[in-house]
Amino acid sequence: HHGYIEVIVGPMYSGKSEELIRRLKRAKIAKQNVIVFKPSIDDRYCKKNVVSHNGSKINAINISNPKDIYKYVDEKTHVVGIDEVQFFNDDIIDVIKTLADRGKRVLVAGLDMDFRGEPFGPTPKIMAIAEFVDKLSAICVKCGAPAHRTQRLINGKPAKYSDEVVLVGATESYEARCRLHHEVPRD
Ligand code: ADP
Numbered sequence: 001h002h003g004y005i006e007v008i009v010g011p012m013y014s015g016k017s018e019e020l021i022r023r024l025k026r027a028k029i030a031k032q033n034v035i036v037f038k039p040s041i042d043d044r045y046c047k048k049n050v051v052s053h054n055g056s057k058i059n060a061i062n063i064s065n066p067k068d069i070y071k072y073v074d075e076k077t078h079v080v081g082i083d084e085v086q087f088f089n090d091d092i093i094d095v096i097k098t099l100a101d102r103g104k105r106v107l108v109a110g111l112d113m114d115f116r117g118e119p120f121g122p123t124p125k126i127m128a129i130a131e132f133v134d135k136l137s138a139i140c141v142k143c144g145a146p147a148h149r150t151q152r153l154i155n156g157k158p159a160k161y162s163d164e165v166v167l168v169g170a171t172e173s174y175e176a177r178c179r180l181h182h183e184v185p186r187d
C-alpha cells in the first residue's frame with residue numbers, strides 16, 4: 001500500500017469539517033476501514049463526533065496526546081482522519097508521517113492561521129510534508145468576498161494582537177473575513 005497525507009485547511013466556516021466528512025464517508029462506501037480522531041479540547045456540539053456547521057457528522061475518538069492514535073490504528077486500518085489538527089502539540093507531525101509511511105491514507109483538517117493571521121500550531125509543517133493540500137475559503141461577513149481569515153471577537157469587538165489564544169471568562173465569537181476586513185488591533 002502507498003500511504004500519503006492529504007490536508008484540508010482554511011479559516012472557520014470554510015467547510016473543512018464538511019469536506020473531511022465527505023471524503024471519509026466516500027472511503028467507507030469504498031469499504032475502507034476508517035478511523036477518526038479529534039483533540040478533546042474541541043467540544044463543539046458533540047464530544048464523540050466530528051460535526052460540521054451545516055450538521056453533517058461522523059463518529060470520532062477524542063484524544064489529547066497524539067501518540068494515543070497508535071493504540072487505535074492497526075494493520076486493518078486504511079484511512080486515518082484527524083480534525084482540528086491545530087490544537088494538537090507537535091508530536092502529531094511525526095504520528096501523521098509515521099502512519100503515511102506505514103501505508104495509511106492520512107486525511108487531516110485544521111486551521112492554517114490563528115485569529116492574528118499567523119501560522120497555527122503544527123498545521124503549516126503538516127502542509128509542508130503532505131502530498132495534497134486544499135486551502136478552502138469561507139465568505140467574508142463584511143463584503144461577501146472569499147474569506148481566508150478568522151476574525152476573533154471578544155465581547156463583540158475585534159480581539160487585540162496581545163490577547164491570549166485561549167481566554168477564559170470572556171464572551172468570544174468568531175467570523176470569517178477577507179484580508180481587507182480582518183482586524184487585529186495592536187495596543
Ligand atoms: P469549518 O470546519 O471550516 O469550520 P464547517 O464544515 O463546520 O467549516 O462549516 C461550513 C458551513 O458553515 C458552510 O457550509 C455554511 O453552511 C456555514 N457557514 C456559516 N457562515 C459561513 C461563512 N461566513 N462562509 C461560508 N460558510 C458559512
